[in-house]
Amino acid sequence: MSQNIYLSNMELKDAIAVFMDKLGKLHLQKETIKTWDGVDRVTVSPIYSKISSPHYNASAMDGIATFSEKTFEASDRNQVVLEEGKDYVVVDTGDPIPSEFDCVIMIEDLIKVDENKVKIYKSAIPWQNIRPIGEDIIENQLIIPSNHKVRPVDIGAMLAGSVNDIEVYKKPIVAVIPTGTELVEPGTDLKVGDIIDFNSRVFSSQVNQWGGEAKRFDIVKDNYDEIKETLIKASKECDIILINAGSSAGREDFTSKVIEELGEVIVHGVAIKPGKPVILGIINDKPVIGIPGYPVSAYFIMELIVKGLINLYQGLEEKDLKTVTAILSKRVMSSLKYLEFIRVKLGYVGDKLIATPLTRGAGATMSLVRADGILEVSQNIEGLEAGSEVNIKLLKEEEEIKNTIVCIGSHDPIIDVLSDLIHIKNKKYYLSSAHVGSMGGIMALKSGETHIAPIHLLDMDTGEYNKSYIEKYLKDKNIALIKGVKRIQGFMVSKDNPLQIKDFKDLVDKKVRFINRQRGSGTRLLLDYNLKNLNINPRDIMGYDREEFTHLSVAGAVASGNADVGLGVYSAAVMMGLDFIPVCNEEYDIAIPKEYLQMDIVTELIKVLTSKEFKDELDKLGGYDYSDTGTILE
Amino acid sequence: MSQNIYLSNMELKDAIAVFMDKLGKLHLQKETIKTWDGVDRVTVSPIYSKISSPHYNASAMDGIATFSEKTFEASDRNQVVLEEGKDYVVVDTGDPIPSEFDCVIMIEDLIKVDENKVKIYKSAIPWQNIRPIGEDIIENQLIIPSNHKVRPVDIGAMLAGSVNDIEVYKKPIVAVIPTGTELVEPGTDLKVGDIIDFNSRVFSSQVNQWGGEAKRFDIVKDNYDEIKETLIKASKECDIILINAGSSAGREDFTSKVIEELGEVIVHGVAIKPGKPVILGIINDKPVIGIPGYPVSAYFIMELIVKGLINLYQGLEEKDLKTVTAILSKRVMSSLKYLEFIRVKLGYVGDKLIATPLTRGAGATMSLVRADGILEVSQNIEGLEAGSEVNIKLLKEEEEIKNTIVCIGSHDPIIDVLSDLIHIKNKKYYLSSAHVGSMGGIMALKSGETHIAPIHLLDMDTGEYNKSYIEKYLKDKNIALIKGVKRIQGFMVSKDNPLQIKDFKDLVDKKVRFINRQRGSGTRLLLDYNLKNLNINPRDIMGYDREEFTHLSVAGAVASGNADVGLGVYSAAVMMGLDFIPVCNEEYDIAIPKEYLQMDIVTELIKVLTSKEFKDELDKLGGYDYSDTGTILE
Structure with missing residues (x-):
């Protein structure tokens, strides 16, 4: 080495x-290019017009060019007749004004008498409706300065000023x-x-x-x-x-x-x-x-x-990203050795902008795809507490963030489907999801950091899903439940179940390599509930401590051979080509503060939930029952 | 017709x-393109990964892959020696982890013993520094949704997920x-x-x-x-x-x-x-x-x-231009027949954003070049008063407008030079000028609509320039005067002065076609002052009512033959290839509220005024004396 x-x-x-x-x-290299190829290029020096525009006295209207003094008497009661050739010539917009005439009367103010005579009923003043030479641009006038990034309108003005070639910085x-x-x-x-x-x-x-x-x-x-x-x-x-x-x-x-x-x-x-x-x-x-x-x-x-x-x-000034103030939703630790850049998801919940840190691994290309902004933690700071006010540099338009429904809670592949469909239905809307498990979703609702929280929490006493958790943890929050889907949870194992796993006891008995979900997820609760009922010590399960954050990640670990079995939903097993041993049915619902039910984007979300397109996608994924999807329990 | x-x-x-x-x-046409050509294209359907990334268990560090159980005893006091081949293999970041090993120790934590032995002084836990299959992206995971405009980071994630071709809307x-x-x-x-x-x-x-x-x-x-x-x-x-x-x-x-x-x-x-x-x-x-x-x-x-x-x-949602609130600096009339779009210049003066309407002619390409924003006047409104609060759609970045020094007042070609030089010296700064004459500049200072006002106002009693006007009109404003240039005013006539114009009397005597400057301009005051002294009735001058707003426009009218003579500065005559008959010297200075003297952009402006580059440009234009340029009179 x-x-x-x-x-x-x-x-x-x-x-x-x-x-x-x-x-x-x-x-810096320079080059001369055709003006019309100049868009987004940067000028080296100021650009001055070479000619005036208009370069001749031009009619500003469709009508006739005439002598103002011949019109002075004209009024409603004393209409004046003018004769073509003698008193006027017909001109269109842009036509030159023969030097003997000094005004233009527009066609709307003419009454036709015959082929070459018109009547007028008001007088004209000198230079009326004439664009004199240089009205728009005068020869030698500054059109755009040095170091200017050329826009389409600049191209128009330069060509009008007969500047057909410009010197710009070479890319x-x-x-x-x-x-x-x-x-x-x-x-x-x-x-x-x-x-x-x-x-x-x-x-x-x-x-x-x-x-x-x-x-x-x-x-x-x-x-x-x-x-x-x-x-x-x-x-x-x-x-x-x-x-x-x-x-x-x-x-x-x-x-x-x-x-x-x-x-x-x-x-x-x-x-x-x-x-x-x-x-x-x-x-x-x-x-x-x-x-x-x-x-x-x-x-x-x-x-x-x-x-x-x-x-x-290119001669360009670097533009700083726009900075906004947000509330940090999770604690962030940082090293005193570095200025640290942390990617965050952003969402407006009520009138608060909430920043949720994303995975920090340097290999996480998806965290760049998902990021809405960047949090900079300076070198002299060890960390930032949840609830801190922080400055975030925006990677997306603020408007887009304002039109995003924030979804924090349990993960199911249908969240991806929802996210896609809502944006297809109305291009201005987005759904952004963070997968922190059902209890994480409950906590996010409690601290006002999310619009909606998908949850599937089994009440170990009543066997009922979700309701009792909302009553217990979100009593003061006035929460409604939008019914989601019923789905099958079970063991995900390799094709043909080579280790013949059938139930929870096999996790210990067969010494298999298990892959777990994170603490606070509904799936983890389901596992712990069953282990407790069966008096199994979690420590006896190999891999109980290896945590993943989504059903797909668990399925992925099994598919890649990094684990033998994991607990998760049917659709994830199918997507990864695994076999599936059902354990139970559960209710995956969406908790939402009642006040948000009136938001346009939530109305749209419920429309999507009850749409045929959504049900078609569920059928494709498999393992879902959508008989009461979209029903609201207040 | x-x-x-x-x-x-x-x-x-x-x-x-x-x-x-x-x-x-x-x-809508669709086409399939290579993913790496996809930047700024819009996806037709959601993009799912085809493989996991990493697609094998990979080392996250440069170091050694080893067995975690062989490290459990290691501590500062009990360093453990590991042997290459038997206990470990050397791995670089990204290298696959042979399946027998279960952790990676990074190079910084290794003490070299000899060519194939290392000592460690702390234990490693299973899966430490290993990026398991799918850590970043899992097979079949949603990478980007439908109707998404592809960014460079999306290209990275798609290629990592082995998506090498994407379907996008055809341009x-x-x-x-x-x-x-x-x-x-x-x-x-x-x-x-x-x-x-x-x-x-x-x-x-x-x-x-x-x-x-x-x-x-x-x-x-x-x-x-x-x-x-x-x-x-x-x-x-x-x-x-x-x-x-x-x-x-x-x-x-x-x-x-x-x-x-x-x-x-x-x-x-x-x-x-x-x-x-x-x-x-x-x-x-x-x-x-x-x-x-x-x-x-x-x-x-x-x-x-x-x-x-x-x-x-392209499947794109149209983004509205950003709207800001501004104070209208001039009255705007509008027709009840139309929804009207009026181009405005914008500037932050103090904490007020001021909107100044630009020329409204449909042929004015330069008004598009100069516009910072658009004011919409709805069909049911006849007009808006000066001082009204209005909504403006921004055509430029707000940051650029904030870094713009607003200059309203008299025109001189050196303003264009200043505007160019200040932006060259510091790319973030801009100078934006409106030409409303010296008195217009005084009024703009009075109503707080401008940072600076270039003026050249002759006191008919004392023969002194500018000072007495500031005392009279801006007593309560605490105004300083930045000395500008001394310049020559005179008659601008065609080459070789064919009509032999020598003085003000010739304007009447020789029945020439005059072209005037607008009311409130210093040059107009100079004309009126002389006419009064000579007892000449302005009505006797042909063209006294034809007004232009800049020296260059007056010069342009003469150069094009639309007029025989106008009053203006030497440099404008030279630029348009005209002859020039001097009338007087005058002082063209810059009035500024003292509070703005501390602004960074004003400091920069004064630096430019006293720079060699500026003086070189004045010499090129000709007719200027810059002996006390940049001096501040408080």
Whole structure:
């Protein structure tokens, strides 16, 4: 093992400052393009018109051009007759005004006498309805300034001013180099250990979206000479170089050594999380950024460092994301070693904006997909308590967040179906769900952090579902219950049930590897209820402590062979191609504060619940009874 | 004249409703594309993962994979030695974990003993630092819903889930057909009556920016058969058809007749201004929009009708522009016949957002370039008083408006230079100017509508500039004066002064065509002051009533031959290639409330005023003395 495991821990802003300082004056490229191709490009210098617009005295109306002095006498009672050729010519909007005439009367104010005579009933004043030369734009007038991002309306004004070519900053060509012997192209038949290279595709999309021109290189193996050759080529052909992976201190990480050989490593390691092991270097006067391999780390390096650089090359000011104030729904711990970036879900519940932290793993691409905003926890803070007021940088439009129904509680695959259908029915509505189990949902309702909470909580005394929990925990909240579905819970096992698992006792007796749901989930309660009834000690079940948050994750663990059995719903077993041994039927309902029943988006939700499309989807999933779905129990 | 001058005056929302109803179900096109090309495209159906990610149990760290039970005894005082091959294998981040091992210890927690032995000083728990199969994404999990606009992070998650192709809505192909015998391509040598076709270029940019695919047709002459042929072709090849001009009731306007012959005209004329004479029709099941020729009318039809249609084809919900509340700085009159759209400049002065209406002419492309927002005046309102609170739809980022210094007052070409330089020096700053004359500037300061007011006001008693006006009109405002420039005012005449104009008396004596500045401008005061001294009756000057708002406009009128002489500054004469007869020197200064002197943007402004770059630009313009520019008189 010949690793260099020591990275620096420089503050982000210092790292960027040192890097920019070393880079010095960037060699911004310029190019001249046709004005009509200019949208979203940035001007190098101010643009002045070359001609006036209009460039001749033009009629502003459809009508006739005439002599104002011949109209002075005209009135309702003294209509004046004008003769074509002698007194007027017919003009359309935009037609030139022959120099002898000095006004235009519009067609609506003319009474036709015959083919070449009209009557008028009011007088005209000089220059009326004439657009004089330069009315809109005067020759040599400033149309748009330097460093201006060209919009379609600017193109109109420039062409009107006969500016047909403009000088703009050239889009920086950005090399995107994926490295790693384990990387394979999307679509390759996967072997164990293969990693699909999607980072380079994400980077390329980001670069193009930010106005750069991505040039993706083929995957480079972890081989010093291959990496070196590629970096030499990229530093000749491109303006900015992004090299992915190989930036941490692992044993095959050559990136920093190659950059050091070909140029200079300015910074290796920044005090942020995720994103710490970034490399900022220079080869051939070009900035080289070594981007960590984990997708979430990579995302933040792209956003925090690369985006600014691409803006600079285009002459653009970087725009900060919009910041809003929100209430943190869960406690967040953070390290004193790093400025930490935490992805959150957002939802307006009542008049409070609630921020719920998402999974923090650096490999969690889905947490980026789900995130509505970013919470920054500064380096000097150890953590933030639930209920704290925090600043969140928005990743979505505020409007979209306002039109999102927040769903926190138990998970069932039908929540995904609901989320999809509500948005299809009305494109402005969204459903966003967090899976924290039934009791988590009850608590979220209690603290006002969610609109709705899907729950399936078995009352061990009465055998009834949900109602008694609402009475016990949410007495003061005035909660209604929207009936959801009846569903089958059972054991999920591999095809043909190779270990012949039949009941809860088998979990201990057959020494199988179990995979559990998290504390507070209805499924966990169901398990514990049965274990208690059967006098089974949970400690005797191998894997009782391995917790997953959704039915699908449990099914996934069984399907992948990481576990032999788990408890969950029928639909999840079917989706993952597993066998299913039914244990019981249960009621999966939606708890909601009565005051929210009037919200438009809730009305829409109930419409979806009772729709044919929803029932069709349930039938496809299987294992659901929807006889009273959508009924409201107040 | 065979015109059809009667258009309907249907309300906008009714017109759109009728049109959409007649169009019926749109035939949205779908296509399958590579996932990595998907950015900004909209999904047709929900996207589910095809594989789990990771698809094998993977190391989350660089380190060793080992047996957790062999580590249980390890502590600081009882370091445990592990042997490669027997107890562990070395793994990098992402490497598969051989199935016999159940945990990973990271490299930072290892002490190297020799080439194949390490010591550990704390125990490991099962599954530590292992990313189990499906940790990020589980097979068959929903990644993104239907009708979702794909972002780079979505591409990452989809590729990780082995979704390499996605079905998205096809970008609608939008025909852009310019019509008009008077139209010429940009770059053509212009003859009187020629109009540069820039509308079709603006439409194309808009269509592409909104996600459509513009297909611009060549200019079509005003010829029934040519228009007919083009519309037939477009209705076969494209999804939406935009045909420009020919939508009003002028004598060569065939559009509505051709649409009627080939299909159906649904609406002709909508109660909005600008934009009234729009045509909404259908040919071959495709929507056809006849767009008025005036650029501002066209702009609103594109924004109000076409944008929504393009969104629909892509499965996108139209996003409303952000609305802010502002104080109207000038009275606005409006017609009871129309819903009226008025372009405004916006500026934060103190804590008030001030909206100043811009030129309302339909041909004013520059008013679109300058506009920061749109004021809608509903059909039932006759006008709005100055000082009214109004809702403005934003065309720019609020942040940009907050970083804009508002400059209302007298015009000089150096204001354009200032505006450009301040933005170059600091890309986040902007200067926005309205030209209402010196007295207008004084009034804007009085009502708190501007940060700064450039003025040049001659005290007829003392011969001094500016000071006495501030004392008289702005006594209670605590105003400072930033010294601007000394500049030469004089007569602007054609090259070689063909009419031999030498002084004010010649304006009457030589019966020349004069072009004046507006009431309240310092230049107008200068004229009136001289006329009074010389006992000249303004009524005896031909053109005394023709008012322009800037020096450049006056120079432009002379240069174009629309006038023989005007009064203005030297630099404007030079820019328009005119001769100049000096009349006097005057002081052009900047009045500013003292409280604003501390604003960052004002500090920046003064830096620019005293910079070498600014003085270089003044030298280029000519006629300026900058010996005390930037000095502050409090």
